[in-house]
Amino acid sequence: MRIKDKIDFHPKLFVALKTYTRERFMADLAAGIIVGIVALPLAIAFGIASGVSPEKGLVTAFIGGFIVSFLGGSNVQIGGPTGAFIVIVYGIVHNFGPAGLALATILAGILLVIMGALRLGAIIRFIPYPIVVGFTSGIALTIFTTQLNDLLGLNLSDMPADFLSKWALYARHITRLNPWSLLIGLGSIALIRYTPRLSRKIPGSLVAIVVMTAGAYALRHALGVDSVRTIGDLFVINASLPQAEAIRFSPETINRLLPSAFTIAMLGAIESLLSATVADGVTGDKHHSNTELIAQGAANIVVPIFGGIPVTGAIARTMTNINNGGRTPVAGLVHALTLLLILLFLSPLTRHIPMSCLAGVLVVVSYNMSEWRTFRSLMKNPRSDVSVLLVTFFLTVIFDLTIAIEIGMLIAMFLFMKRVMETTSVSVTRNVLDLSSESEGTLSEEKLPIPPGVEVYEIDGPFFFGIANKFDGVMQSLGDKPRVRIIRMRKVPFMDSTGLHNLESLFRLSQAENIRMILSGVNPTVRDVLAKAGFDQKIGAGNICSHINEALAKATEQG
Numbered sequence: 001m002r003i004k005d006k007i008d009f010h011p012k013l014f015v016a017l018k019t020y021t022r023e024r025f026m027a028d029l030a031a032g033i034i035v036g037i038v039a040l041p042l043a044i045a046f047g048i049a050s051g052v053s054p055e056k057g058l059v060t061a062f063i064g065g066f067i068v069s070f071l072g073g074s075n076v077q078i079g080g081p082t083g084a085f086i087v088i089v090y091g092i093v094h095n096f097g098p099a100g101l102a103l104a105t106i107l108a109g110i111l112l113v114i115m116g117a118l119r120l121g122a123i124i125r126f127i128p129y130p131i132v133v134g135f136t137s138g139i140a141l142t143i144f145t146t147q148l149n150d151l152l153g154l155n156l157s158d159m160p161a162d163f164l165s166k167w168a169l170y171a172r173h174i175t176r177l178n179p180w181s182l183l184i185g186l187g188s189i190a191l192i193r194y195t196p197r198l199s200r201k202i203p204g205s206l207v208a209i210v211v212m213t214a215g216a217y218a219l220r221h222a223l224g225v226d227s228v229r230t231i232g233d234l235f236v237i238n239a240s241l242p243q244a245e246a247i248r249f250s251p252e253t254i255n256r257l258l259p260s261a262f263t264i265a266m267l268g269a270i271e272s273l274l275s276a277t278v279a280d281g282v283t284g285d286k287h288h289s290n291t292e293l294i295a296q297g298a299a300n301i302v303v304p305i306f307g308g309i310p311v312t313g314a315i316a317r318t319m320t321n322i323n324n325g326g327r328t329p330v331a332g333l334v335h336a337l338t339l340l341l342i343l344l345f346l347s348p349l350t351r352h353i354p355m356s357c358l359a360g361v362l363v364v365v366s367y368n369m370s371e372w373r374t375f376r377s378l379m380k381n382p383r384s385d386v387s388v389l390l391v392t393f394f395l396t397v398i399f400d401l402t403i404a405i406e407i408g409m410l411i412a413m414f415l416f417m418k419r420v421m422e423t424t425s426v427s428v429t430r431n432v433l434d435l436s437s438e439s440e441g442t443l444s445e446e447k448l449p450i451p452p453g454v455e456v457y458e459i460d461g462p463f464f465f466g467i468a469n470k471f472d473g474v475m476q477s478l479g480d481k482p483r484v485r486i487i488r489m490r491k492v493p494f495m496d497s498t499g500l501h502n503l504e505s506l507f508r509l510s511q512a513e514n515i516r517m518i519l520s521g522v523n524p525t526v527r528d529v530l531a532k533a534g535f536d537q538k539i540g541a542g543n544i545c546s547h548i549n550e551a552l553a554k555a556t557e558q559g
Contacts, residue, residue, distance in 0.1 A: 007116075007117050007290075007294075008116070008119050008121075008288065008290035008291060009116070009117075009290070009291050009294055010073065010288050010291050011070070011071050011072060011073065011291060011295070011329075012072060012073060012074060012075045012287075012288070012291075012328070012329055013069065013070055013071075013072075013328070013329040013330070013333075016075060016328035016329060016330070017328075017330075020328070020330070024327065024328060024330075025330065027325040027326070027327065027331075028325070028326055028327065028328055028330040028331035028334060029330075029331075029334055030324060030325060031321050031324040031325045031326030031331040031334075031335075032321075032326065032330070032331040032332065032333065032334025032335040032337075032338060033334060033335075033338050034201070034203075034320065034324045035078055035317055035320050035321045035324070035326070035331065035332075035335040035338075036334070036335040036336070036337075036338025036339050036342070037203065037206055037338070038203040038205070038206065038316075038317060038320050039061050039065070039078070039080055039314075039317055039335060039339060040058075040206065040339065040342055041203075041205045041206060041208075041209045041353075041358070041361055042080075042081075042205065042314075042316075042317070042361070042365070043057040043058050043060065043061035043080060043081055043339065044057050044058065044231070044350060044353070044358065045057070045358040045361050045362050045365075046060075046081040046082065046083060046085075046086060046309075046362075047060070047081065047309065048231070048234075048235070048355075048358060049083075049086045049090070049143065049146060049147070049358075049362055050081070050085065050086050050089040050090050050093065050309050051089065051090045051093035051094065052089075052093065052098065052101075052307075052309060053235045053236075053237070054231055054235055054237055054350060055237050055238055055239075055242075055343060055347065056307050056308055056309060057081050057309070058339055058342070058343045058347070059242045059303070059306055059307060059308045059343070060080060060081045060303055060308035060309050060310075060311060061080035061081060061336070061339050062336040062337070062339035062340045062343065063242075063299075063302065063303050063306055063308060063336070064079050064080055064081070064299040064300070064302075064303045064308060064311030065078060065079045065080045065311075065332060065335055065336040065339070066332075066333060066336035066337075067079070067295065067298055067299040067302060067303075067311075068080075068295050068296060068299050068311065068313065068332065069329040069330075069331075069332025069333050069335075069336065070295075070329065070333065071291070071294065071295035071298055071299075072291065072292050072295040072296075072329060072332075073276070073287050073288030073289065073290070073291030073292035073294075073295065074275075074276040074279060074280075074285075074287035074288075074292055074313070074318075074329075075283070075285050075287075075327060075328050075329060076279050076283060076285070076318055076321050076322050076326055076327065076328075076329075076331070076332075077272070077275060077276050077279065077287070077292065077313045077318055077329075077332065078313070078314050078317040078318045078320075078321050078332050078335055079272075079295075079296070079299060079311050079312065079313055079314065079332070080311060080312075080314050080317065081308075081309050081310070081311065082271060082312050082314050083139070083140075083143055083362065083365045083366065083369055084136065084139055084267055084271055084312070084369070085264070085267065085268075085309065085310045085312065086139070086142075086143050086146070086362075087139050087142045087143065087396070087401050088260065088263055088264060088267065088310075088401045088402065089101060089309050089310060090146070090161070091161060091260075091400065091401070092104050092257075092260050094161050095161075096253075096256070096257065098307070099247075099248060100253070100257060101304070101309065102245070102247050102304035102305070102307075103247060103248075103249050103253060103254070103257055103304075104257040104260045104261045104264060105261075105264060105300050105303065105304040105308075105309065105310050106247060106300065106301050106304050106305075107254065107257060107258065107261035107265075108261040108262070108264035108265040108268065108297075108300050108310065109265075109296075109297045109298065109299070109300030109301035109302075109304075110297065110301065111261060111262065111265035111297070112265050112268060112269060112293050112294070112296050112297030112300060113293070113294050113297035113298065113301070114297075115265070115269060115293050115297075116290045116291065116292070116293030116294035116295075116297060117290075117294065119290050120290070120293070121273065121288075121289025121290040121291075121292065121293050122289055127270060127409070127412075128385075128388060128412040128416075129378075130378055130381070130385045130386075130388040130389040130392070130412075131388060131389075131392050131405070131408040131409065131412055132270060132274075133371055133374055133375055133378060133389060134388065134389045134390070134391070134392025134393040134396065134404070134408060135267075135392050135393070135396045135401060135404050135405060135408065136369055136370075136371055137369075137370050137371055137372070137375050137393055137396075138392065138393045138394070138395070138396025138397045138401070138404060139369060139396060139401065140366040140367070140369035140370035140371075141163075141366070141370070141397055142163060142396065142397055143362055143365065143366040143369070144362075144363060144366040144367075145163055145166050145167065146159075146166070146362075147359040147362045147363055147366070148166075148170055148359075149170070149359075150181070150185070150229070150355040150356050150358065150359035151181070151182065151185040151356055151359040151360065151363065152170075152174075152177045152178065152181065152182055152185075153176075153177060153178025153179075153180065153181025153182060153227070153228065153229070153356060154170065154173050154174075154176050154177065154178070155176070155178070155229060156169060156173060156176075162398070162399075163397050163398055164398065178227055178228070178356075180219060180225055180227060180228050181227070181228050181229070181354070181355075181356040182356070184212050184215065184216060184228060184354050184356045184357055184360070185356040185357065185359050185360040185363070186360065187208070187211075187212055187215070187360070188208040188209075188212050188356070188357045188359075188360030188361060189208075189360045189363055189364055191204055191207050191208040191211060191212075192204035192205055192207075192208050192360070192361065192364045193364070195207045195208075200323075201324075203320070205361050205364070208357060208360065208361065209353055209357055209358075209361070212353075212354055212356075212357040212360075213352050213353050213354065213357065216228050216230060216352065216353075216354040216357070217352050228354050228355075228356065229354070229355045229356075230351060230352055230353060230354050230355060231350055231351050231352070231353045231355065231358075232351030232352060233355075234355070235351075237347045237348065237350060237351060239343060239344060239345075239347040239348055240344070241344070242306035242307055242308075243306070244305050244306060245305060245306070245307060247304065247305065259402050259406070260402055262402070262406075263401055263402040263405055263406075264300070264310050265297075266405055267312070267401075267405070268296055268300065268310060268311070268312040269293055269296070271312045271313060271315070272292055272293070272296050272312050272313035273289055273292060273293075273313075274313075274315065275312075275313035275314065275315040275318050276289070276292055276313060276318075278315060278318075278319070279318050279319070279322060282319070282322050283322060283327065292313070296311065296312060296313070299311040316368070317335075321335070375389070375393075384415045384418075384419075387411070387415075388408060388411050388412050388415065391404075391407065391408060391411060392404050392405075392407075392408035395407055395408070425458075425459075425460045425461065426457065426458070426459055426460075427457070427458045427460070428455060428456070428457055429450065429455070429456040429457075429458070430450060430454075430455055430456075431449070431450055432447050432448070432449055432450060433447070433448040433449075433450055433456055433548065433552075434447055435447065435448050435548075448548065448549070448552065450552065451484075451552070451555060451556050453482050453483035453484060454482055454483065454484045454485075454486065454552070454555045455482040455484070455485055455486070456486045456488060456520075456548070457485060457486065457487050457488065458487075458488040458490075458491070459487070459488070459489055459491065459492050460491045461491065461492070461493075462492060462493055462494050462495070462496075462499075463489070463492045463494070463495040463496075463499035463503075463526075481513055481515060482515060483515060483516065484515065484516045484517075484518065484555040485506075485510060485515055485516070485517045485518070486518045486519075486520055486548070486551045486552070486555060487503075487506075487517065487518070487519050487520065488520045488521055488548060488551075489519055489520065489521050489522050489523075489526060490520065490521025490523075490547075490548075491521075492522075492523070492526055493523070493525070493526075494525055494526065494529075495526050495529050495530075500529060500530070500533055500535065503535070504533075504535060504538070507535075507538060507539055516543075516555070517539060517543065518543045518544075518545060518551045518554055518555060519539065519543065519544045519545065519551075520545045520546075520547065520548050520550070520551035521545075521546070521547055521548065522544055522545075522546075527544065530544070542554070
């Protein structure tokens with residue numbers, strides 16, 4: 001089989017263009033322009049909050065958005081910078097600078113492409129929900145914390161990176177609060193909140209930016225109030241096409257940035273596939289998860305070369321696209337081109353946007369991300385789920401998102417193994433085997449006599465490293481030694497190397513004690529594992545039986 005046949009890469013754009021019509025284009029054109037306008041304030045706000053300049057957010061939105069729509073596995077996915085990345089990007093910029101962020105993003109892109117090429121798109125969906133909610137809620141609280149400086153107009157510089165130090169700094173300087181900045185920030189929040197009641201076609205964030213920018217301009221030039229900081233006070237926006245930059249790297253730098261790159265990749269995969277899944281539920285379409293991962297990876301490889309930040313699927317912008325009639329990736333391409341035109345021709349106007357207005361936009365983003373109702377409902381779940389939720393949440397807030405995801409995943413895996421071990425059992429039967437309610441093989445009797453000197457051991461569940469030790473414990477607890485051991489494996493869906501090792505150890509021990517061993521009900525998957533390891537030759541092909549009747553008959557012959 002050729003490599004290209006093994007890789008699940010089927011961009012939706014090329015399928016959509018085969019039956020594309022003028023009517024479809026007009027709908028996609030309108031949706032794309034609206035989404036581009038909606039994305040404008042968010043791209044600027046995410047860029048600044050991430051510790052880079054506002055045009056870097058726009059560059060990310062139009063280059064990353066274009067690649068995601070061009071190569072992606074969803075008809076309606078809109079890619080770009082999102083609030084989920086603010087915390088991790090800000091931390092990387094703070095610790096490694098823009099060059100470190102570029103390298104970490106490229107490494108994350110490579111990881112995403114590898115995940116897509118290995119067809120891991122479906123596996124990503126099985127990340128425990130408490131972990132997703134825990135770090136999403138933690139990110140939301142962290143974003144809110146970072147925006148208080150601009151929202152309150154404290155104008156503090158050299159902000160500490162950690163959560164607790166930020167709050168301590170705010171408490172010490174609360175007397176520097178600027179009422180004009182706070183008024184503009186709260187007004188922005190109110191406009192975003194109540195604009196949908198008047199019109200769902202006009203994005204509230206855009207209304208807030210237009211109204212509050214005009215208000216701040218009037219305050220500065222008509223009333224002489226110049227204490228409200230604007231984008232132009234802090235940044236110089238370059239209204240031109242981005243230039244490619246050389247990415248410098250070394251093995252040492254790559255090793256230091258790999259944990260951050262892994263976090264970006266995992267976060268991007270989760271958010272993108274979650275967005276695509278939500279979109280499928282609305283449109284009735286079905287996205288290609290592996291294609292989507294490859295597209296997200298390609299975007300994250302290319303965007304940093306032009307100074308951008310990590311790209312992922314954006315749920316809010318994707319839903320805006322759907323609600324305004326977008327149904328093919330062409331709408332996403334139009335959205336990207338709209339942002340490019342805004343950068344080239346209208347970006348000088350963005351210098352007048354108040355920082356407190358952008359803070360208000362991000363406060364609303366953080367509130368929407370917080371999922372506090374879901375968080376509250378999960379607190380009623382079993383203690384294991386609650387522990388994963390709280391650990392992930394507090395690690396995200398107090399320490400670092402990278403640590404939170406890694407430790408949260410580890411805890412979830414250990415809890416999963418614990419649950420599997422609790423539900424998997426190992427039993428021993430002598431004298432009579434009750435076959436009622438069983439359907440293994442062709443059974444003529446409900447109770448099957450077991451010959452003297454024969455013991456039947458049944459493993460109910462996967463035979464992996466945790467259960468293998470449990471099986472050893474059962475074997476060691478038995479006093480009498482039988483002449484024949486029958487291991488029923490009809491309920492063993494898979495076996496790992498540790499389970500195989502323990503089975504081989506039991507076989508060697510049985511041989512040493514002159515005890516015959518027979519396997520019963522081995523499914524094709526497990527039989528293949530045994531064959532590849534050569535265990536079928538050691539035990540003898542005749543001692544691997546399809547069902548218990550055959551195994552007992554074999555035991556009788558050998559007895």
